[in-house]
Amino acid sequence: MKRRTFVMSAAGAAAGMMIAPRMSFAAKGTIDWYTGSDTNVLDFWANTVKPAFEAANAGIKLNLVDAGDNAGIIAIAERAIAAKQTGTDPQADYFEHSDPLLPAGAIEAGIYVNMAKAGLSNYARVNPLAIQSDYSLPYRGSQVLLAYDKTKLKPADVPKNWADLVAWIKANPGQFVYNRPDKGGSGGNFVRRAIHEANGRDPNAFTVSNYTQEFGDEALGKAWKLLADIAPSLYDKGAYSSGNTQSVQLLSQGVVTMIPVWSDQVLQAIDQGVLPAETGLVQLQDLALCGNFSRAVVLDNGANRDAALKLADFILSEEMQGAILTELGGFPGVSWGHISPELREKFADIIPQSIPTFPGGKWEAAINDGWYRNVAPSIDRKS
Amino acid sequence: MSEATKQAVRPLVDTAESRRPIGLLFVAIPVFLVIWLVIWPAINAISRTVWRKDKSGEMGFDLSSYAFFFSDSYSLDNLSITLWTTLVCAILLLMICLPIALYLRFSRGRLAAYVQALAIFPMFVPSIILAFAFIRVLGPNGMVDILFNAVDLPKIRTPYLTPWGPVIGLVWDNIPLTVLILLAGLGSVANQSIEAARDVGANAVQVFWHIILPRISNSILVALSFSVLGIFSSFTLPYLLGPASPEMLGPFMQRTLREVQDPVGAMTQAVIAFGFCIVFGLFYVRSVARSREK
Numbered sequence: 150m151k152r153r154t155f156v157m158s159a160a161g162a163a164a165g166m167m168i169a170p171r172m173s174f175a176a177k178g179t180i181d182w183y184t185g186s187d188t189n190v191l192d193f194w195a196n197t198v199k200p201a202f203e204a205a206n207a208g209i210k211l212n213l214v215d216a217g218d219n220a221g222i223i224a225i226a227e228r229a230i231a232a233k234q235t236g237t238d239p240q241a242d243y244f245e246h247s248d249p250l251l252p253a254g255a256i257e258a259g260i261y262v263n264m265a266k267a268g269l270s271n272y273a274r275v276n277p278l279a280i281q282s283d284y285s286l287p288y289r290g291s292q293v294l295l296a297y298d299k300t301k302l303k304p305a306d307v308p309k310n311w312a313d314l315v316a317w318i319k320a321n322p323g324q325f326v327y328n329r330p331d332k333g334g335s336g337g338n339f340v341r342r343a344i345h346e347a348n349g350r351d352p353n354a355f356t357v358s359n360y361t362q363e364f365g366d367e368a369l370g371k372a373w374k375l376l377a378d379i380a381p382s383l384y385d386k387g388a389y390s391s392g393n394t395q396s397v398q399l400l401s402q403g404v405v406t407m408i409p410v411w412s413d414q415v416l417q418a419i420d421q422g423v424l425p426a427e428t429g430l431v432q433l434q435d436l437a438l439c440g441n442f443s444r445a446v447v448l449d450n451g452a453n454r455d456a457a458l459k460l461a462d463f464i465l466s467e468e469m470q471g472a473i474l475t476e477l478g479g480f481p482g483v484s485w486g487h488i489s490p491e492l493r494e495k496f497a498d499i500i501p502q503s504i505p506t507f508p509g510g511k512w513e514a515a516i517n518d519g520w521y522r523n524v525a526p527s528i529d530r531k532s
Numbered sequence: 533m534s535e536a537t538k539q540a541v542r543p544l545v546d547t548a549e550s551r552r553p554i555g556l557l558f559v560a561i562p563v564f565l566v567i568w569l570v571i572w573p574a575i576n577a578i579s580r581t582v583w584r585k586d587k588s589g590e591m592g593f594d595l596s597s598y599a600f601f602f603s604d605s606y607s608l609d610n611l612s613i614t615l616w617t618t619l620v621c622a623i624l625l626l627m628i629c630l631p632i633a634l635y636l637r638f639s640r641g642r643l644a645a646y647v648q649a650l651a652i653f654p655m656f657v658p659s660i661i662l663a664f665a666f667i668r669v670l671g672p673n674g675m676v677d678i679l680f681n682a683v684d685l686p687k688i689r690t691p692y693l694t695p696w697g698p699v700i701g702l703v704w705d706n707i708p709l710t711v712l713i714l715l716a717g718l719g720s721v722a723n724q725s726i727e728a729a730r731d732v733g734a735n736a737v738q739v740f741w742h743i744i745l746p747r748i749s750n751s752i753l754v755a756l757s758f759s760v761l762g763i764f765s766s767f768t769l770p771y772l773l774g775p776a777s778p779e780m781l782g783p784f785m786q787r788t789l790r791e792v793q794d795p796v797g798a799m800t801q802a803v804i805a806f807g808f809c810i811v812f813g814l815f816y817v818r819s820v821a822r823s824r825e826k
Contacts, residue, residue, distance in 0.1 A: 329776050331791035385672075388693040389776040395667070404672040517791040522606050525777035 179210040180453045180460055184245035185219040186443065189417070193477045194245070202463050209456045222247045226448075229260045233450045242451035243460060246443035249284035256284055262447040267458055271465035274483040278504045285444035288464050288482035289473045292432070292440025293338040294499050296400060296415045297407040299427040304498075310435040311346045315375075317407075319382045324406040326384035326399055329525070331517040333393035338439040339409040340376065340520055341507040347371035350436045352505035360511040369515060373523035380524060389525065400424065409438060412499065416478030430499045437501035442482060574806060577799045584796065597800040606777075611804070613778040614764060617699055621763045622756050624703045625710050629755070632707075633714035634744075637721070655708040659701070663772035666701055667692055697773030698780065702766055706759040713758065717751020718744070750819050757816035761809055781805045 184191055191213065199211045216222050222244050229239035230252070239260070249261050264272065265283040272286075279287035295314075297307060301324075308314040318325045328336030348354050348368050355368075380387040384405050390396045396408040397415070401424050410418075418424040432438070445464065447457045463469060470481040471492050481488055485500050493500070586592055601607045632651050636644055654662070669675045671692040680687065691697045721744050729743050767782035774780060779787070781801060789798035 331787060385690075385693060390693070391772050391776075395772075398667065399672065402671070402673040514791070514793040517787070518794075521777055521779075521787070525775075526606070526609070 177452065178208055178456065179212050180242045180457050181212050181214065181240055181451070182243045182245065182457075182460075183214050183216040183222055183225055183241060185216045185222045186246050189413075189477065190245065190443075191215055193473075197472050197476050198464065198469060201468065202460060205463065206456075206459060209453075209459070211460070219247070223251050226255055226260065227252050229448055229450060230255060230258045233258055233260050238452050239448060239450055240452075242448055242453045242457040244446040244448075247285070247446045248444075249282050249446050260449055261285075262449045262454065262458065264447070264461070267447070267461075269458065269462045269465070271462050271483070274465055274487040276482060276484045276504070279442045279444075279482055281442075281444065285446050286461055286465075286482070287442040287444045288461075288470075289477065290440055290442040290480035290482060290504065291411050291413040291478075292480055292499075292501060292504060293335050293342075293409050293438035294412050294415065295407055295431050295433070295438075296397075296410045296424070297429045297431065298400065298403065298425075299429045301406045302429070304429050307429065307431050307498075308433075309431060310433055311342070314433065315379055318379050321406065322382040323384055323386070325379075325382070325408070326388065326390055326396055326405045327409050328390040328392055328396050330520050332391050333396075335393045335396060335409045335411055335414075336389065337516075338507070340372070340516065342433070342436070342438045343375050344369060344372040344507070344516070345436055345505065347375050352436075352439075352503075352507070355508050355512060357508040357510045357512075360515065365512070365515045365519075369519050370523075373519060376520070376524045387525075397424065400428070412440070412480055413478040416474075420478065430496075432499045432501050437503055437505060439507050440480070440501075440504050441506060442504075443479075574803075577806075578803050581796060581799050581803055597796050598804075600797075601800055601804060607784075607801070609778040610781060610784045613695060614781045614805075615808075617695065617702070617770070617780060618760055618764050620699050621702050621706070622760050624699070625706055625759055626752065626756065628703065629707060629710040629714055630752075633711050633718055634740075636711070636715055637718040651711045652708045654704055654706075657705075659705055659768040660772070662701060662705060663769055666697070666773060670700070692773060693775050695775060695778075697775075698766070698770040701769040701773050702763050705769065706762065709762075710755045710759055713755035714748065714751055717748040717754075721747045750823050753815055753819040757812050757819075760812050761816075764809060764812065765805060 182194070184194070194211075194213055199213065202211060203209065216225060225239075225241050226244070226247070229241055232239035249256055255261060261284045263283050264286045269286075275287060279290060281287070295307075308317045327339045330337040330340040344355075345352060348371065383389075384399065390399060393411060393414060397410060397418055399405050400408050401418075412430075415424065415428070415430060419426065419428050445461055447454065447461055451457060465483055467487060467489060470483050470487065471489050473479045473481055474488070474492055474496065485493055581597055582593060582595060583591065584594055586594060632647065636648050636651070667674065670688075670690060672690045674690070677687050677690075691700055725743055726739055729739050734742065765782055766780065767786065770780040771783040771786075774783070781804075785798050785801045785805070788794050788801060
């Protein structure tokens, strides 16, 4: 063979190999699963869900793919819309976490399965507080809780509502810290809890579209007063850490006794020994701190639609939902009644009566600006 | 005439007409990059903050975002803490780095090599790692507190989350560059002139004041304007170690853009920061021009 023909045929073969996977159809019986979440979620699926699901459903395999981020998921959904129009295979069956409203028009295009009508045997177990759309399936969540040092604060004396918390903070100056609201959700949702407190503890009072300058100034102004009031009793007379991790660090160094934390972050920190086993967790019982859910989406035109629905049903089973608590450190997507009794008892203090949420959009900008102007500098820390 | 000079047909500085285009071509690349990546965005930002849509949607000349910045006590506090941090850092850097540079210039041996390695070391530590190490060492209940506690000394008032936090971090971070520039400047101080001064009876202070300082004043200016430019617009260390409020312009700009979703406000802050940096930059340009003239 001449050198030139050899080079050409080798290049052709290489090009062919690159094109080949794009031309092949998704293997029957292998669910193409995509996630845009962090590595800990992918690890959880690879080590816990995949073996259990494949053992329970002979003949179905799970192909776990990291789409990078949520934008990656949206790109695959756009491909699925195009595939639907041409009647081809989108090579995607299951999104671990996505918003069915994205990309715009996806539901109208008919690429997502209506979960409420899909006949899932476990659908009735889903926590009704978490359902946002018929086209997505809440299966794990995380919420902000209060973590405290049991060696300094007896579990019996832990404040369980806002008034007690404020009284405790003032009685124990320097022992509480929360991070700046824009630098991490734990402090951010603590600030939002104060906004709820100042406005009649009604999360429904705030929606994405009801921000106006007047309403915002009035509603937030009351919350800034509450927060400015406790500021002198916070760590270092009103210092605010610059992120979720830094708050956990202050708790682990024994500097403060109590901080707001994300549930999954604190459960993992305890599991890995970053925080000692004597770390207690508590949720406010009059109105919980805010949280959010991850919602799975199944593609209607995927080649393995029925197998993907089996997977969606499987992830809601008691076994998997318990594993989300113990392995992932997340919150179950099902109501707490569908969690095994011993786990329910272990996590009794952090079970919320409600899972409030707070809208983003203009509210977010107003909170981030207002807190810095009104709460952060309000006292003289030099004294 | 020796052999070597005979062979050197072409002088080192070639002013021949035919060679000019190549020289200009070499210069063109950085000049083009500076125009594309620095000057054009700067002009763009300035024009977009002064020439923008008003409430009725008409484009027009509008200085309101600047008026807001300079009438808003919150923004002014942030500006003044930035200037304060920059000034304190510059003074501390000079106080720390000048003795180190003098020591390294006039000592020989293994110890000096170790000191030099140690002084350059911060260059290789990313500032985010520095920030977390700082929290563990100087933070509350950190290593210093534990050591003090072991010998029955009281706890220190930790600089973490106070204006002194970024100052300590930034000074440490800027030591290598400052030491290197000062050391380069000290290289131009001839041993003979110092020996001559000593021979006529000058003591150490007089040698420093009359012989060394005049020769390195240019390097000091260059070193300070370099570190001041970096400190003024620093982000990571003030973000992680500084207080929530007042905050330095770096974190303030980033927060205004992303968290407060106010691009015009952020650009205004950037233009104002740019204005201050130009003033520092002029010192540098002037001192370089002055040393070229010599």
